[in-house]
Amino acid sequence: TAYLSAIETANPAINAYVAVTADRALEMAKRSDERLARGEGGALEGIPLGVKDLFATEGVHTQACSHILDGFKPPYESTVTANLWADGAVMLGKLNMDEFAMGSSNETSYYGNVVNPWRREGSTEALVPGGSSGGSAAAVAAFMCAGATATDTGGSIRQPAALTGTVGMKPTYGRCSRWGVVAYASSLDQAGPITRTLRDNAIMMRSMASVDAKDTTSVDLPVPDYEAAIGRSVKGLRIGIPAEYRVDGLPAEIDALWQQGIDWLKAAGAEIVEISLPHTKYALPAYYIVAPAEASSNLARYDGVRYGLRVPGEDIADMYENTRAAGFGSEVKRRILIGTYVLSAGYYDAYYLRAQKVRTLIKRDFDEAFNAGVDAILTPATPDAAFAPGAFSGDPVQMYLNDVFTVTVNMAGLPGLAVPAGLNSAGLPLGLQLIGRPFGEETLYTLGN
Numbered sequence: 001t002a003y004l005s006a007i008e009t010a011n012p013a014i015n016a017y018v019a020v021t022a023d024r025a026l027e028m029a030k031r032s033d034e035r036l037a038r039g040e041g042g043a044l045e046g047i048p049l050g051v052k053d054l055f056a057t058e059g060v061h062t063q064a065c066s067h068i069l070d071g072f073k074p075p076y077e078s079t080v081t082a083n084l085w086a087d088g089a090v091m092l093g094k095l096n097m098d099e100f101a102m103g104s105s106n107e108t109s110y111y112g113n114v115v116n117p118w119r120r121e122g123s124t125e126a127l128v129p130g131g132s133s134g135g136s137a138a139a140v141a142a143f144m145c146a147g148a149t150a151t152d153t154g155g156s157i158r159q160p161a162a163l164t165g166t167v168g169m170k171p172t173y174g175r176c177s178r179w180g181v182v183a184y185a186s187s188l189d190q191a192g193p194i195t196r197t198l199r200d201n202a203i204m205m206r207s208m209a210s211v212d213a214k215d216t217t218s219v220d221l222p223v224p225d226y227e228a229a230i231g232r233s234v235k236g237l238r239i240g241i242p243a244e245y246r247v248d249g250l251p252a253e254i255d256a257l258w259q260q261g262i263d264w265l266k267a268a269g270a271e272i273v274e275i276s277l278p279h280t281k282y283a284l285p286a287y288y289i290v291a292p293a294e295a296s297s298n299l300a301r302y303d304g305v306r307y308g309l310r311v312p313g314e315d316i317a318d319m320y321e322n323t324r325a326a327g328f329g330s331e332v333k334r335r336i337l338i339g340t341y342v343l344s345a346g347y348y349d350a351y352y353l354r355a356q357k358v359r360t361l362i363k364r365d366f367d368e369a370f371n372a373g374v375d376a377i378l379t380p381a382t383p384d385a386a387f388a389p390g391a392f393s394g395d396p397v398q399m400y401l402n403d404v405f406t407v408t409v410n411m412a413g414l415p416g417l418a419v420p421a422g423l424n425s426a427g428l429p430l431g432l433q434l435i436g437r438p439f440g441e442e443t444l445y446t447l448g449n
């Protein structure tokens, strides 16, 4: 009830929720109380969570915040959310996001922008919460849920977490099932939690992770007790600092934050080593070929026949065209155009195949660092703090630069954790990123502390 009234108070200004499932929440909470009264209960018993609109929730609004999925209520539940409810969590509603998870500012949602609860000191100007999981991050930051599910294809958990002072874990590819998560770029997509504290994050992560016969890329490894990793000593852990992340034009405050992180880890007994990830500079352009290519294929299914919106036409081809023209927003259309272009017969070798080769080189850079004994890598999470809506309007390439520190992790399938690390001179939160070995999430929770 407290969370539902927090939503009522805060959501009109923040726009983090696109659907509030109050009756279901109270019903689930009641059943939680009953289980607790019987001395039963799971790891998340009675904990109220928000769910990114990308996760299929049975009988409940699931539209990836796109017009094209108007009215879609799936007849099934995603594996990740099913895992959370099985552990006793309570669903408060569905959270706003960039349309089909394409964006870094939550300005591409059909349901309008999400507003970051934070302001620059002395200013009332609204700022973006980051994206695409901007609703998840803003809802957590504004106490409208105890934690939220999110997804990360190129930074969409870590970047909004950094911009709202919350904690975001993008797990190793395969750690969470993608079943029932609306597909953006299937070889990069992973679900993960956004929470206010590291401990909450570890607890929620444990419930979300599972092997799943319905997602053959999910991995059959035991799910560790991530919470237990939080208190461990960092003594002797080797932390790599990649030279290539000192990109041109990095604000002095971000550089100082990074140094602060290095000093904290050193003081706690970790060993800091300079490393090189030489193909870093190709990660962003390669990502913006691979992700749209996969998206153009995944989004072919929205044809006006099977789901959501249908805009009639003269014949079926006309109906497809009208539906897709009206149903997709401009960023989604841009991605489909880029994707079909790089996959087309004449350009496949020049762009898509080349991007896939670059992806392998990026992965090898990380392999080499880990093989040389590095346990984790420390970088800034974002190149800057939260910005004003419209700051990059008309300049998609500038907008894509927000993902410069996060996309490498998805290209290599690695886990990445964003933790709040301080405020900039305007009083806005900044985050650091820890990158781990495959299935090295525990080490990240240890270091994130």
Ligand code: GLN
Pocket: 101, 102, 103, 104, 131, 132, 151, 152, 153, 154, 155, 156, 157, 184, 291, 403
């Ligand atoms: N900003 C990136 C993109 O638009 C990442 C999105 C994501 O991780 N879902 O593709």
